[in-house]
Amino acid sequence: QLKWSALRLYSDLGIKTPAIERLAKEGVTYKYAITPHPLCVPARTSMMTGRYPHSTGCRLNETLMPPNTNHAFKIWKDNNYFTGLIGKNHCFTDSDDLALFDVRCEISHTGLPTGGYVGENVGVQGMEWGYSNEQITLAHKTRKTLQTNTQSPTIAYACSDYPLEHYSSSLIASQSIDFFNRYKNGKLNNTFTDVNKKPFALMISFPDPHEPYESPREYVNQFPINEITLPPQRDDEFTDGTSPERNRVLAKIMRQDFDKEQHKKGLIATYYSMIRFLDDGIGRILRSLDDLDLRKNTIIVFTSDHGDFMGEHGMSVKGGLFYDCLVRVPLVISWPSGGVPQGIVDESMANTIDILPTLLQLQQINNFESDLPDWDTASTINKPKVTEERINAFHGKPLPIVTDSKPRNATFSEYGAGGSSFTMKHLDKMPKPYGYKTLLETLWAREAEGRRKMVRTKDWKYVTDPMAYGATLSSGTDGGAGNVDELYDLKKDPWELHNVAFDPLNASIISEMRYLLAGWMIETEDNKPLTLPMTMGRDMTNR
Structure with missing residues (x-):
């Protein structure tokens, strides 16, 4: 930790x-x-x-x-x-x-x-x-x-x-x-x-x-x-x-x-x-x-x-x-x-x-x-390349500097197992005073709730939960914000004290971050990876 x-x-x-x-x-x-x-x-x-x-x-x-x-x-x-x-x-x-x-x-x-x-x-x-x-x-x-x-x-x-x-x-x-x-x-x-x-x-x-x-x-x-x-x-x-x-x-x-x-x-x-x-x-x-x-x-x-x-x-x-x-x-x-x-x-x-x-x-x-290598024809393939x-099998890639791999401009993190939200309404039913004991008593619900995703670049961080789609600044169970998106300008706000996701000036930044998230989710979607074909099609030479 x-x-x-x-x-x-x-x-x-x-x-x-x-x-x-x-x-x-x-x-x-x-x-x-x-x-x-x-x-x-x-x-x-x-x-x-x-x-x-x-x-x-x-x-x-x-x-x-x-x-x-x-x-x-x-x-x-x-x-x-x-x-x-x-x-x-x-x-x-x-x-x-x-x-x-x-x-x-x-x-x-x-x-x-x-x-x-x-x-x-x-x-x-x-x-x-x-x-x-x-x-x-x-x-x-x-x-x-x-x-x-x-x-x-x-x-x-x-x-x-x-x-x-x-x-x-x-x-x-x-x-x-x-x-x-x-x-x-x-x-x-x-x-x-x-x-x-x-x-x-x-x-x-x-x-x-x-x-x-x-x-x-x-x-x-x-x-x-x-x-x-x-x-x-x-x-x-x-x-x-x-x-x-x-x-x-x-x-x-x-x-x-x-x-x-x-x-x-x-x-x-x-x-x-x-x-x-x-x-x-x-x-x-x-x-x-x-x-x-x-x-x-x-x-x-x-x-x-x-x-x-x-x-x-x-x-x-x-x-x-x-x-x-x-x-x-x-x-x-x-x-x-x-x-x-x-x-x-x-x-x-x-x-x-x-x-x-x-x-x-x-x-x-x-x-x-x-x-990924270019496609071969069946007649030119000598040994597996892919x-x-x-x-x-790996979502991770060799790191730059210690290997010849290229540097990346974004990386990702996630949390949640698809469970329902643990809200202020639930917390209000817990005995007071709150503290570490409460943290443990609510642990499993908070670990499981939602399916939130994070993308971070050097300058920006964006957090969203697809299960909270439609959340607004007044949709929380206490009348406050629901599980709305988060956006942090890491250059101006390195300690992440200001969520600027609702600033209209940042709309293009959010679009770019969502594009990065979508690409990552597609790239890592297969639970059991498929072996890619090594040739572009069947060899029909003798048929």
């Missing part, structure tokens, strides 16, 4: 992260990387498949990777990679998929999996944790009871004093370093001994930063609240008559209008401390790769599944909207020895579904044509 602007690498409001900044100096930073869906499971399954959620069917946090789906670890396993997942899963649950991992050590937001959520799998595979289950569970005790914290009914946060090595961010780094050591020494399992003959693919997945917002005291103390700057705000953002009803619903649940400023800043300080803690873990991982002489042949991708309000629009956490704080994520790709340029910032539009095709291209597992896997 790491938003782009939390890093000094991207924003003056962000914090310094030496390890991530080292990766940026040794690679390519994508300035405008967008998640295909600002929710954990849909974002992760899309990243692993290179396909949007409307194609994978993973639209909710309870719809995990479907069985028999082609994804990254199937491809890597088929190509004789040693595979591992250390940290948060929230993607794979099918037994055949879990069997693809030679090493699997899962830990999530409140500690080791206990079987309470379908996206987490109890037990380990291929390696044991370096500390006992009891030690790890104790270090996550505060998180399990955090909602009893009384700073604010809206959201809770805390610092704690358990041994640093037992927290998930340190634990995952240590486990990853152990993986590298075993890999280097040929001791990961009994069937693998030669490091030079079998490459590895390892997903290191830090649960933080994410609620429950809790961090070790020594990290929280690095961010005094008097040094925290709140992001720009607009008091009447949700009351000026232009905000869609679902945005107003979320604001009514999670706006910190009545919280003390010290608590708003204290929450952000805790979030920043979680980031600094994981950055230290990344630094340890990079040093380990250097020490073991593995770095030169290792491609590193750093990204996040989605973001977090964390003070923007007066809120924290997330909730099915498309502000940049939720959909824009950091993305860095580094492989100096493999010819990836160093210290470059790419300003074209990127998406995390582009990561898998990019990796397969760099690994020389697959070659993606940048354009295959289902190379052209149709």
Whole structure:
């Protein structure tokens, strides 16, 4: 849940992260990387498949990777990679998929999996944790009871004093370093001994930063609240008559209008401390790769599944909207020895579904044509030029700069599963005061409602919901705007505080954005891609 602007690498409001900044100096930073869906499971399954959620069917946090789906670890396993997942899963649950991992050590937001959520799998595979289950569970005790914290009914946060090595961010780094050591020494399992003959693919997945917002005291103390700057705000953002009803619903649940400023800043300080803690873990991982002489042949991708309000629009956490704080994520790709340029910032539009095709291209597992080839006749065709896997199966495309692919001027995100709207009328029936408890009590309805789509260019963002067609500025259940369209002028309004969709001067912009959306929806419409014909017609030479 790491938003782009939390890093000094991207924003003056962000914090310094030496390890991530080292990766940026040794690679390519994508300035405008967008998640295909600002929710954990849909974002992760899309990243692993290179396909949007409307194609994978993973639209909710309870719809995990479907069985028999082609994804990254199937491809890597088929190509004789040693595979591992250390940290948060929230993607794979099918037994055949879990069997693809030679090493699997899962830990999530409140500690080791206990079987309470379908996206987490109890037990380990291929390696044991370096500390006992009891030690790890104790270090996550505060998180399990955090909602009893009384700073604010809206959201809770805390610092704690358990041994640093037992927290998930340190634990995952240590486990990853152990993986590298075993890999280097040929001791990961009994069937693998030669490091030079079998490459590895390892997903290191830090649960933080994410609620429950809790961090070790020594990290929280690095961010005094008097040094925290709140992001720009607009008091009447949700009351000026232009905000869609679902945005107003979320604001009514999670706006910190009545919280003390010290608590708003204290929450952000805790979030920043979680980031600094994981950055230290990344630094340890990079040093380990250097020490073991593995770095030169290792491609590193750093990204996040989605973001977090964390003070923007007066809120924290997330909730099915498309502000940049939720959909824009950091993305860095580094492989100096493999010819990836160093210290470059790419300003074209990127998406995390582009990561898998990019990796397969760099690994020389697959070659993606940048354009469809011209038609051949049956008599001149020698070998297939267009295959289902190379052209149709992935919605993502190799990223520019690290490959020869062309830059893109637009990218997309989506949310919703076609459910009915959750409205102010529904919210008014919920017990007060509202806050994080309300967020969870309404979660499934808000995840499922509508079929909203977003297109973003460098200068503009447009959001629409085809299921809300006909919504007006007075069609909401509270007499305000219904689920109307959103348009943000990102040059004039980078913090997206003014919805200008109803300004007549922007009609041509909306037409252009709708054209981009229509093209994207057509391009990605096939759930099971068709293999294109390789010739223009039948060979009638001998008939």
